[in-house]
Amino acid sequence: MAKLQQRVHVLAVPFPAAGHMLPLLDLAHLLSARYGFAVTIAVTPKNLPHLSPLLSRCPGVAPLVLPFPDNTNFPPGVENAHDVPLCDIRLLMRELSGLHDPLLRWARSCADRPNAVLSDFFCGWTNGLATELGIPCLVFSPSGALCLALVHSLWRRMPKTSDPDDPDELVPFRSLPRSPFYPWGHLSTIYRRYVEGDPLSEFIKASYLANIGSWGFVVNTFAEFEKPYLEHLRDDLGHARVWGVGPLAPPMGAGERGGPSLVGAEEVAAWLGNCAEGSVVYVAFGSLAVLSPAQSAALAAGLEQSGARFVWATRGVVPLPEGFEKRVAGRGLVIQGWAPQVAILNHPAVGSFVTHCGWNSVLEAVAAGVALLTWPMGADQFWNARLVEEEVGTGVKACEGRDAVPDPDELARVVAESVGEAGRARREKARELARRAAAAVEVGGSSYMDLAAVVEELSEVAAASK
Template sequence: MEEKNLNLTHILVIPYPAQGHMIPILDLTHHLAATGLFTVTVVVTPKNLPILSPLLSSHSLPISPLVLPFPADSGIPAGAENTKDLPPASFRPMMFALSKLQDPLHRWFSSLSSPPVAVISDIFCGWTHRFASELGIKSLVFSPSGAMALSVIYSLWRDMPKEEDCKNGDVLFSAVPNSPKYPWWQLSPVYRSYVEGEDISEFIKEGFRDDMASWGLVINSFDALERVYLRHLMSVLGHQRVWAVGPLVPPEEKAILTGDQMEAVGGALEKSGVRFIWCAREPKTSEHKESGHGRVPPGFEDRTASRGVVIKEWAPQVAILNHPAVGTFLTHCGWNSVLEGLMAGVELLAWPMGADQFSNATLLVDQLNIGVRVCEGASAIPNPNDLAGALADSVSPGHVERRKRILKLRNDALEAVKENGSSSKEMHGLVNTLNELRTKPQA
């Protein structure tokens, strides 16, 4: 592989092994490799190698895996380092564990006749900035989150607020456009773990600060959606090397509800009278099964059979959302699902549960006014009557202006990825900049 591609610019890609992070960066990898200008090496551990299969099966694309054994002293439960089974409690230890791949990466790098000129890594792999600096190559951060959410995240790690700094119960982000504010419990759990003094918290803080010091930023968003936040990030980072290349083809995310939440959603669907498709994927862990997570209320399917369908396994979410019969999407506001909903032009009922989802809900509901917030929090249980009303209202003939805004953003998203669209131009700019690194001396 190495010898066959000496005329191509070599790029190293380091994903973070959680599905919502990994698949978008692999979509970016596909775009880069498809230009015919790059050979791309993707760092992967054995458990995650199968997720590369669709890319590796395309023999015309110069993409190769660099399979490195998962660090034995990682602290991650055996067998749980793969994208599908990574438990939320392991996210922070995983960030630290991946940094232990630096020694084998150094050995691999020094063995090459045509080594990478740049490394593109996930926002949870901030250690790659210093790794790249040691090797004399450029480091670029890939963000699977949107520009507003990233603005809030960077503000946290730059300004370091504490819970006692809350005013009227909220942390105010006055330096971020539109000055969003959030109660302490809605802030990044990774950041809150730092304030609470976890053992690896200093490493994580340095990782995010290294992200901000990186040479460039690639973000899965588009100009018409988040222009003000993209410009803000350029200001914060002190350079213009911020490329908004989205919407990239996103994964289909799943948020498994508790038994009480399933009862509330089921009751709301019954009372609302709307036609529906409920993607109620059943949990894999015995603990969740025993506690009723993902369990459809008894008799619900029989009582609603004339107007609804329950899908308990994998569901083609993109295809469903784009069907003309679908008008509303109840979403947990993960960024990938947000982009799917926007691309489909459906109304969004927002139920943010954690991480960047609260920032995404702020953007959709409070700033763009294309959605309605129906619940907040991973443990919250919506009032079935209120949720039923929101469901029924969302498919009513009203809200003409909101629907116009939604359709405009849908058209903006579709235009962005067309040739000469904003994201297409940004992708071309990224490609040209990376390709020039092979011929320009590294500063």
């Protein structure tokens, strides 16, 4: 790579939800620590604490704290998707666009003007900001390349359903690799809520279409995992500026991120240390999903009947059946708070993972070499589940749907098989994929080289602007 002639300055605009913000911060760290970029991250006051671990380790990354835009849609102080987990996420997408004018004023008055905008794909309005500043907009996808390809297809084609009450009606995506069909109910809720002429709907549509016309895309994935979809995106967009740079991970020594855990990492490690290799099932559903009492009871019964060892991270919001913990004592560990998920997944004792298939959880499992028992509930999770089940071969369905209640007997069978002889081939395939993930981010690997290509192109842009 050519020597940088000057320091590149990037304005990063994350979307305020943990699953979006944290991987973008990991990318900002790489750009600054490895390549010497200056990165300014636009953040509102209540989201500033999320940056603290990064800011303490990377002097090249600086926050730009801006007041959250005035709005009437949220209670005072709400600035993050996790503050109102049941809100219409589209409202937060729209309200955040109120940062456009403050960012424009800051950039125009800044002595070291940014050379590029790096924004989450929920912030399509930043493409207009970049245009006004005369700089490229690089869209960051915290989801995978398959998700991005499907989203682009949806907003370009605008497929409709003949019966909105039929979630099983199949929608074709013939331009994508393998020409898949997806049930209407598995499509993005953001898309399914679109109503022609509705101001909020039209804002969302314009945002996604603006993304499609952006200068380039950086995706939290790697070629050995999603090569057909990365290639499809390049062909579909008509340029090569689509880069897979994952799996993105926190800087070394940064530790786990999230809320406080009522069970410490050392205690979990000690418990897992008494278990045989690949014998433990880890159960967790991300930062937003909350199981109903019926779902929790069925899951508890399935785990109990399976006979398998397990660690269940409930985040303290899942109601457990009376006496459950006592009955499974010694065989099951329940964490009533935030769990050290990455450490758990990377422990040799863990062989499978019951997950909602959020992309960050999928990538963490991939990097750890752990097989997946899928229970997708919304967003891109159905697509991610299908990817690991049908194309990659490291996952098997445990349940499906936000309101679905699994059959305890069937769940017990799937759980037991996942850590038994019947699941051996899947676990071996998962370990092989983990080796490829590790190689991708090492020097000379596909993700390492793609990030170097991003740096090279942005450096040329910066040089041309002087």
